[in-house]
Amino acid sequence: MAKYNFDEIIDRHNTYSDKWDIVKDKDVLPLWVADMDFKVAPPIQKAVEDLAKHGIYGYGIVPDEYYKAICSFHKRHYNCEISEDSIIPTPCMVGAISAILQGLSQCADEVIVQTPAYNNFFSCIKNSGCQIVENEILYSDGVFSLDFESLEKQAQSEKAKFLLLCNPHNPTGRLWTRQELERILAICKKHNLIVIADEVHCDIRPNGTVFTSFLNIDKSYNDRIILIRSASKTFNTAGLKNAYIVCQNKEFLKRIDRQVNINEICDVTSFGVAATIAAYTQCDDWIIELNDYIQENYKILCTFIKDNYPNFKVAKLESTYLAWVDMSKLNMSSDMIKKVLLEKAKVFINDGDMYRSPNEGFIRINLGCTHATLKEALNRFKNAI
Numbered sequence: 073m074a075k076y077n078f079d080e081i082i083d084r085h086n087t088y089s090d091k092w093d094i095v096k097d098k099d100v101l102p103l104w105v106a107d108m109d110f111k112v113a114p115p116i117q118k119a120v121e122d123l124a125k126h127g128i129y130g131y132g133i134v135p136d137e138y139y140k141a142i143c144s145f146h147k148r149h150y151n152c153e154i155s156e157d158s159i160i161p162t163p164c165m166v167g168a169i170s171a172i173l174q175g176l177s178q179c180a181d182e183v184i185v186q187t188p189a190y191n192n193f194f195s196c197i198k199n200s201g202c203q204i205v206e207n208e209i210l211y212s213d214g215v216f217s218l219d220f221e222s223l224e225k226q227a228q229s230e231k232a233k234f235l236l237l238c239n240p241h242n243p244t245g246r247l248w249t250r251q252e253l254e255r256i257l258a259i260c261k262k263h264n265l266i267v268i269a270d271e272v273h274c275d276i277r278p279n280g281t282v283f284t285s286f287l288n289i290d291k292s293y294n295d296r297i298i299l300i301r302s303a304s305k306t307f308n309t310a311g312l313k314n315a316y317i318v319c320q321n322k323e324f325l326k327r328i329d330r331q332v333n334i335n336e337i338c339d340v341t342s343f344g345v346a347a348t349i350a351a352y353t354q355c356d357d358w359i360i361e362l363n364d365y366i367q368e369n370y371k372i373l374c375t376f377i378k379d380n381y382p383n384f385k386v387a388k389l390e391s392t393y394l395a396w397v398d399m400s401k402l403n404m405s406s407d408m409i410k411k412v413l414l415e416k417a418k419v420f421i422n423d424g425d426m427y428r429s430p431n432e433g434f435i436r437i438n439l440g441c442t443h444a445t446l447k448e449a450l451n452r453f454k455n456a457i
Contacts, residue, residue: 173202393439
């Protein structure tokens with residue numbers, strides 16, 4: 073019997089919610105930004121409420137307990153050895169990537185990124201004075217795979233310095249296998265690329281599946297691998313502003329830490345610290361139930377598409393709660409599909425264009441919602457298209 077009630081419908085209007093309040097029409101169902109509609113696990117809520125009861129919300133510190141919680145969680149779940157002195161807390165992943173690039177790059181260095189890609193990657197690279205090199209992910213009949221031949225050529229460039237790797241991959245939902253990661257690392261090693269690995273979605277995947285951290289592929293290369301992690305996606309705490317960088321190279325760590333301070337993103341909130349400690353020490357069972365619930369939503373979506381739109385394809389959801397749907401048979405642009413769904417169905421999704429999808433007609437649907445919300449959105453979808 074389930075311990076947690078993910079079916080609870082919570083009205084998020086007028087809570088300063090980016091997901092729910094950015095659109096003024098209260099009838100719109102938002103299935104866009106990576107933000108779930110589930111109440112946080114009770115230990116997290118209690119940690120935040122206990123802190124709030126003090127009534128004084130001044131500057132905070134990051135205690136040893138925070139670093140120990142991170143190290144313990146990654147050892148327990150991924151057999152990943154992280155030392156406390158390799159961690160830099162920061163408010164958000166996007167700012168962390170910018171600080172890494174600005175701290176380690178030179179003007180016009182090339183950053184290879186697999187596209188489609190999380191849209192903020194592009195602004196991080198551009199704003200850091202670097203050049204974007206798109207390693208387009210191959211797509212065939214609903215299956216996504218890496219283009220290693222293209223990656224090899226791109227890595228040979230004299231200006232190529234970084235690979236910004238998203239694993240699990242947003243937005244395609246791919247969980248890169250160990251064999252794929254080994255091939256990526258071999259290319260990076262051959263051409264001495266620094267790897268920035270965004271692994272923030274790694275906890276969200278079908279129970280029983282395996283996630284392999286890039287730090288566990290070839291430890292001899294770990295001094296050129298930098299991880300970006302956060303509890304925010306798994307535990308739905310993005311608004312508490314807490315993420316962290318993991319870097320084992322002491323020189324890189326020093327330069328990144330300096331850039332974090334230059335960019336003035338060195339202070340995290342006390343509430344974010346408290347939530348992360350609670351999440352990483354008391355909420356393992358919550359993750360299990362969350363993943364089962366997300367997979368049930370995925371099945372609901374797949375059944376709906378199969379029964380009503382057999383020419384559409386839903387990419388296999390190996391990880392994340394973000395479904396990537398191929399609607400190319402409509403012969404409409406992704407942006408146009410988004411507009412039709414918003415205007416005719418009052419359903420707000422993300423279009424593939426914002427992720428620089430090499431394939432037209434894709435949309436991203438957030439499955440981090442109740443079954444009832446998803447079913448209502450799909451009914452509206454059917455009436456509009």
